[in-house]
Amino acid sequence: MTRETAINLLLAALLLALPLIAAGIGEPFYVTLATRVVVLALAAVGLNLALGLGGLLSFGHAAFFGLGGYAAGILATHAFNAEPLFAGIPGTTSMPLIWLVAIAVAGLVALPIGAISLRTTGVYFIMITLAFAQMIYYFAISWPAYGGEDGLSIYVRNSFPGLNTAQPLPYFLICFAVLIAALLLFRLIEGSRFGSAVQAARQNGVRLAAVGIPPFRIRLVAFVLSAMITGLAGALYADLNRFVGPSMLSWHMSGELMVLIILGGKGRLFGPVAGAMIFVCLEYVLGGITERWQFFLGLILLGIVLFARGGFLGLLSGKPRHV
Amino acid sequence: MSEPILEIRDLKKSFNALKATDGVSLDLQPGQIHALIGPNGAGKSTLIHQIAGSLKADSGTIRFLGQDIGSLDMAARARLGLARSFQISSLAQEFSALRNVMLAVQAKAGSSFRFFRQVTSDRRLIDPAMAMLERVGLAHRAHVPAAELSHGERRQLEIAIALALQPKAFLFDEPMAGMGPEGSKQLTTFLDGLRHEAPMLLVEHDMDAVFALADRISVLVYGRIIATGTVDEIRRDPEVRRAYLGEAA
Numbered sequence: 005m006t007r008e009t010a011i012n013l014l015l016a017a018l019l020l021a022l023p024l025i026a027a028g029i030g031e032p033f034y035v036t037l038a039t040r041v042v043v044l045a046l047a048a049v050g051l052n053l054a055l056g057l058g059g060l061l062s063f064g065h066a067a068f069f070g071l072g073g074y075a076a077g078i079l080a081t082h083a084f085n086a087e088p089l090f091a092g093i094p095g096t097t098s099m100p101l102i103w104l105v106a107i108a109v110a111g112l113v114a115l116p117i118g119a120i121s122l123r124t125t126g127v128y129f130i131m132i133t134l135a136f137a138q139m140i141y142y143f144a145i146s147w148p149a150y151g152g153e154d155g156l157s158i159y160v161r162n163s164f165p166g167l168n169t170a171q172p173l174p175y176f177l178i179c180f181a182v183l184i185a186a187l188l189l190f191r192l193i194e195g196s197r198f199g200s201a202v203q204a205a206r207q208n209g210v211r212l213a214a215v216g217i218p219p220f221r222i223r224l225v226a227f228v229l230s231a232m233i234t235g236l237a238g239a240l241y242a243d244l245n246r247f248v249g250p251s252m253l254s255w256h257m258s259g260e261l262m263v264l265i266i267l268g269g270k271g272r273l274f275g276p277v278a279g280a281m282i283f284v285c286l287e288y289v290l291g292g293i294t295e296r297w298q299f300f301l302g303l304i305l306l307g308i309v310l311f312a313r314g315g316f317l318g319l320l321s322g323k324p325r326h327v
Numbered sequence: 328m329s330e331p332i333l334e335i336r337d338l339k340k341s342f343n344a345l346k347a348t349d350g351v352s353l354d355l356q357p358g359q360i361h362a363l364i365g366p367n368g369a370g371k372s373t374l375i376h377q378i379a380g381s382l383k384a385d386s387g388t389i390r391f392l393g394q395d396i397g398s399l400d401m402a403a404r405a406r407l408g409l410a411r412s413f414q415i416s417s418l419a420q421e422f423s424a425l426r427n428v429m430l431a432v433q434a435k436a437g438s439s440f441r442f443f444r445q446v447t448s449d450r451r452l453i454d455p456a457m458a459m460l461e462r463v464g465l466a467h468r469a470h471v472p473a474a475e476l477s478h479g480e481r482r483q484l485e486i487a488i489a490l491a492l493q494p495k496a497f498l499f500d501e502p503m504a505g506m507g508p509e510g511s512k513q514l515t516t517f518l519d520g521l522r523h524e525a526p527m528l529l530v531e532h533d534m535d536a537v538f539a540l541a542d543r544i545s546v547l548v549y550g551r552i553i554a555t556g557t558v559d560e561i562r563r564d565p566e567v568r569r570a571y572l573g574e575a576a
Contacts, residue, residue, distance in 0.1 A: 192442065192443050192445075193442050195445040195446060195447060196441055196442045196443055196444060196445065196446065197433050197438055197439055197440075197441045197444070197446055197449075197452075198439055198440055198441060198442050199442075199446075200422075200426065200429070200430055200433065200439075200446050201430070201433070201439040203419070203421070203422070204419040204422065204430055207419040207420055207421050207422065208417060208418065208419050208420065210381065210401075210413075210417055211417050211418055211419055211427075211430075212402075212419075212430070213381075213400070213401040213402040213405065214379070214401060214402075214405055214410075214411055214413075214417065215405055215430055215431040215434040215435075215488065215492060216402050216403075216405030216406035216434040216435070216492065217402060217430075217433075217434045217439050218400065218402040218403075219402070222439065225440065
């Protein structure tokens with residue numbers, strides 16, 4: 005077992021144990037806080053696929069996060085009001101169904117966004133993904149049917165077969181299981197033939213093309229898969245807060261997801277998890293002391309960018325090596 | 328003469344006022360090494376780029392195995408069987424030498440959209456890739472990241488990658504560049520054996536290598552081919568001597 009694997013297992017164990025203890029001693033607030041870590045980590049696992057493996061600096065992943073959230077909110081609202089969605093299709097409060105819709109919507113929207121954005125590189129790619137996400141953000145604000153600027157409340161948390169999702173702990177466990185599944189998927193993809201191609205596209209797109217693999221198609225598939233995972237996280241986030249609003253779509257959110265990855269370690273399996281743990285801890289601890297906590301977050305980011313490019317995990321476990 | 332593998336007709340490419348390729352026609356015959364020589368700035372690399380698809384020609388045709396490939400991108404041309412090496416090594420730097428070659432094996436198999444089977448235990452990728460590294464004498468460095476290989480080793484790796492593609496034609500852009508005399512000699516012997524696997528268009532400055540290897544030589548000066556012929560014909564050609572060999576021969 006490598007040092008990084010050991011650290012990963014430790015982080016996973018910590019993330020699972022703390023809410024269990026908190027629930028045991030009757031502190032549900034901390035369970036909810038840990039759920040927030042898990043859901044943000046999941047969103048960042050999605051982004052990590054594009055950014056970490058593929059080197060695609062998407063500054064628009066809030067779009068997919070928000071779309072997943074709105075998928076959950078809209079389906080739940082229709083089910084709650086017993087109004088059909090369209091053409092007689094009813095809404096639903098079943099999480100597994102909502103997740104599928106969130107994943108599908110995020111993927112379907114990511115396909116044209118990726119197909120257009122990936123024709124550019126570097127700063128232009130960052131700007132185009134940002135522009136697409138902002139378009140969706142302003143669309144959500146100006147669409148009164150689903151709350152517009154005020155967002156959409158989910159009055160009762162959606163249901164999962166066999167579990168009482170209204171309780172913080174079962175909901176945490178659901179989210180945790182989804183996160184672990186996503187991490188396993190990430191690991192599988194990273195080590196697969198597709199993963200090799202994605203990483204080669206990041207390192208040297210010309211080399212990839214020269215052996216006959218079109219970098220554009222590889223990047224597009226990575227971008228879409230990445231959006232699908234982030235979309236799923238959005239649905240979970242909406243259920244966590246029992247609310248979805250345009251802020252989930254805004255560029256702050258895109259930036260936050262990037263920050264998580266940079267904090268934890270870009271391209272590393274548990275980078276998003278470590279990043280989300282650090283981020284939420286800072287937000288909670290420093291945020292309790294001063295409203296200006298993000299100033300300190302900025303300082304930490306600065307330190308990482310200057311002295312520890314591999315983020316928290318890079319600092320602890322050194323450079324990754326491809327066999 | 329048999330049907331050429333690669334057939335270039337009246338190819339033109341300008342960068343503003345500079346005619347980098349000025350009506351080049353060239354045939355690559357099966358089983359042959361065709362060397363492309365010429366002074367610096369003659370447009371040799373520009374020509375290779377246009378054939379490989381990393382640059383688009385302004386006009387003219389490139390036919391490969393009888394098919395017009397002028398509108399295909401680099402990846403599509405590579406899939407048809409054009410394997411190139413780069414004048415300046417172009418590798419996936421973080422990947423080991425082995426994984427660089429495995430990528431080519433995977434590309435050849437046309438299987439890059441597989442998401443689950445792990446490449447690090449996939450004998451169908453590892454074994455052929457290792458075999459190629461052994462052929463170029465790089466097997467002992469298989470697990471070293473490309474970024475940590477020496478200059479000469481990177482050149483060898485580029486050739487291993489090209490071999491792994493089992494191409495219908497090789498495009499080699501100065502494979503000897505920067506190699507010591509011993510390395511050049513070894514590589515010359517190695518390339519000599521390759522002509523029966525696939526014909527080769529070879530851009531090279533090392534004249535000893537060119538004269539030892541080439542079945543035919545084309546001399547490129549200011550974007551034009553001023554002479555094409557066998558080694559002896561080129562050596563004797565007065566115009567070539569004046570334009571190019573004069574200083575070297």
